[in-house]
Amino acid sequence: MLSQNQVKHITALGIKKYREEYLQFIAEGHKLVTELINSDFTVAGIYASAEWLVANLPMIRQKNIPVFETLPREMERISALATASPVLAVVDIPGLTPAPPGVNPATGLILALDDIRDPGNLGTIIRIADWFGIGTVLCSESCVDQYNPKVVQATMGSIARVRVTRCSLPETLSTLDGYPVYGAFLEGESIYDQPLTGQGVIVIGNESRGISQELEPFISRKISIPSYGNSLSGKAESLNASVATAIICAEFRRKGINN
Amino acid sequence: MLSQNQVKHITALGIKKYREEYLQFIAEGHKLVTELINSDFTVAGIYASAEWLVANLPMIRQKNIPVFETLPREMERISALATASPVLAVVDIPGLTPAPPGVNPATGLILALDDIRDPGNLGTIIRIADWFGIGTVLCSESCVDQYNPKVVQATMGSIARVRVTRCSLPETLSTLDGYPVYGAFLEGESIYDQPLTGQGVIVIGNESRGISQELEPFISRKISIPSYGNSLSGKAESLNASVATAIICAEFRRKGINN
Numbered sequence: 091m092l093s094q095n096q097v098k099h100i101t102a103l104g105i106k107k108y109r110e111e112y113l114q115f116i117a118e119g120h121k122l123v124t125e126l127i128n129s130d131f132t133v134a135g136i137y138a139s140a141e142w143l144v145a146n147l148p149m150i151r152q153k154n155i156p157v158f159e160t161l162p163r164e165m166e167r168i169s170a171l172a173t174a175s176p177v178l179a180v181v182d183i184p185g186l187t188p189a190p191p192g193v194n195p196a197t198g199l200i201l202a203l204d205d206i207r208d209p210g211n212l213g214t215i216i217r218i219a220d221w222f223g224i225g226t227v228l229c230s231e232s233c234v235d236q237y238n239p240k241v242v243q244a245t246m247g248s249i250a251r252v253r254v255t256r257c258s259l260p261e262t263l264s265t266l267d268g269y270p271v272y273g274a275f276l277e278g279e280s281i282y283d284q285p286l287t288g289q290g291v292i293v294i295g296n297e298s299r300g301i302s303q304e305l306e307p308f309i310s311r312k313i314s315i316p317s318y319g320n321s322l323s324g325k326a327e328s329l330n331a332s333v334a335t336a337i338i339c340a341e342f343r344r345k346g347i348n349n
Numbered sequence: 350m351l352s353q354n355q356v357k358h359i360t361a362l363g364i365k366k367y368r369e370e371y372l373q374f375i376a377e378g379h380k381l382v383t384e385l386i387n388s389d390f391t392v393a394g395i396y397a398s399a400e401w402l403v404a405n406l407p408m409i410r411q412k413n414i415p416v417f418e419t420l421p422r423e424m425e426r427i428s429a430l431a432t433a434s435p436v437l438a439v440v441d442i443p444g445l446t447p448a449p450p451g452v453n454p455a456t457g458l459i460l461a462l463d464d465i466r467d468p469g470n471l472g473t474i475i476r477i478a479d480w481f482g483i484g485t486v487l488c489s490e491s492c493v494d495q496y497n498p499k500v501v502q503a504t505m506g507s508i509a510r511v512r513v514t515r516c517s518l519p520e521t522l523s524t525l526d527g528y529p530v531y532g533a534f535l536e537g538e539s540i541y542d543q544p545l546t547g548q549g550v551i552v553i554g555n556e557s558r559g560i561s562q563e564l565e566p567f568i569s570r571k572i573s574i575p576s577y578g579n580s581l582s583g584k585a586e587s588l589n590a591s592v593a594t595a596i597i598c599a600e601f602r603r604k605g606i607n608n
Contacts, residue, residue: 214589217588217589217592218585221574221576221577221584221585221587221588222576223576223577223584246585246586247585247586251584251585282603315480315599316602317480317482318480318481318482325479325480325510326476326477326479326480326505326506327506328480328505329476329477329480330473330476330591332589332592333473333476333477333591333592336588337595337599340574340599340600341599341603343575344600346577
């Protein structure tokens with residue numbers, strides 16, 4: 091049986107204010123929880139069904155994580171999902187750590203997100219970064235919180251591997267003098283006509299307003315995804331932010347592999 | 350003032366059973382509603398604020414659409430969105446019409462979706478098809494209903510232009526003998542090593558299980574998006590279904606443009 095205080099603490103972590111107060115977030119489901127357990131994150135507690143605990147005991151013991159057997163009706167109370175899964179982890183939000191290899195634009199690609207508001211988009215972008223081996227995602231301070239439960243779930247475990255950092259983008263980009271900063275615009279040069287390399291920063295703008303004006307001075311190349319619409323019937327005006335990110339990252343990697 | 354019956358009718362259209370009974374669906378927001386008004390769809394009624402009606406009167410008059418001035422508190426009752434917009438349209442579900450140009454794999458690309466369950470994914474895929482000039486999306490009968498309000502909203506208006514047809518995929522694919530049928534797999538040949546053309550069918554599978562076994566015999570080429578993970582830290586196991594669709598469609602179009 092969980093105590094009232096435990097239930098209150100865990101459900102509070104659905105709210106940003108309390109995540110910032112307790113410096114913890116929640117993650118649910120077998121895949122996501124096991125990836126976090128086996129990552130650099132510190133898992134503060136596991137709330138799970140008896141079956142899950144029995145099946146995963148060696149892993150939990152090895153990591154010395156406090157576990158709490160949780161009944162299905164208790165899982166329903168603490169879960170942020172429509173349908174609770176058999177396991178929920180409370181995870182510590184890491185403090186600022188020295189930049190790992192890959193943060194430096196001299197040695198790789200960085201994604202910089204300007205005011206991404208939709209939790210599903212941010213989570214999906216973190217998953218895309220992971221797929222394409224981009225180790226660092228910079229988020230403007232106006233982006234949705236990366237520890238929002240919907241973001242964490244949408245990463246499908248990639249949050250355990252991709253370093254997501256909130257910062258002032260103008261400040262950070264101003265320190266990257268000499269590296270290419272690519273900005274995704276509806277009106278830019280085709281990504282297929284650009285000499286994209288494996289170095290630099292890719293800036294992705296807000297879902298409806300695109301890249302903010304204050305960032306434009308830092309953009310060295312405006313890039314675009316060509317559309318292929320039938321001019322008779324009109325066409326989509328834009329692509330979803332995470333979809334655009336995926337196409338751009340794929341093209342950077344294709345050029346890197348094939349050229 | 351809307352009548353109780355109007356409110357009941359509109360809210361019922363959030364449920365598949367009633368959409369199939371009334372052969373109508375709802376769409377909300379200025380952009381989506383105006384794109385539907387200016388499309389081949391028949392808009393059966395517009396429910397909007399006085400301001401919206403005044404601003405858009407010429408368009409509505411021209412199309413002879415019944416309009417109902419709706420108070421904000423009434424909009425909240427009929428809306429399927431978290432925050433109601435100033436306009437909601439009730440739209441007739443079209444009957445089967447002769448296939449428009451582009452349905453034939455001899456003259457273009459077709460997307461075939463096998464068991465896509467997430468409404469956001471289906472809506473985003475319809476938007477991607479529109480961007481890349483793919484006029485036809487075939488959905489297996491197990492896919493989420495394309496007239497589900499969440500799907501309609503996620504298309505951002507592209508549902509007005511892309512023909513979405515539910516059918517038995519094995520039956521339909523078996524009639525397309527002689528055309529390439531590409532299937533997206535985690536283990537396939539790299540899309541970058543394939544002679545992709547502007548003709549054929551691209552099959553996208555379920556979010557967690559991929560392409561079903563019963564479709565495999567119809568697939569002539571298994572294709573894959575190369576990942577670029579850091580082998581030390583592991584990597585994402587897969588990409589979201591709509592993200593994978595976007596990268597594949599972009600590569601088909603790139604090859605078509607540049608080769």
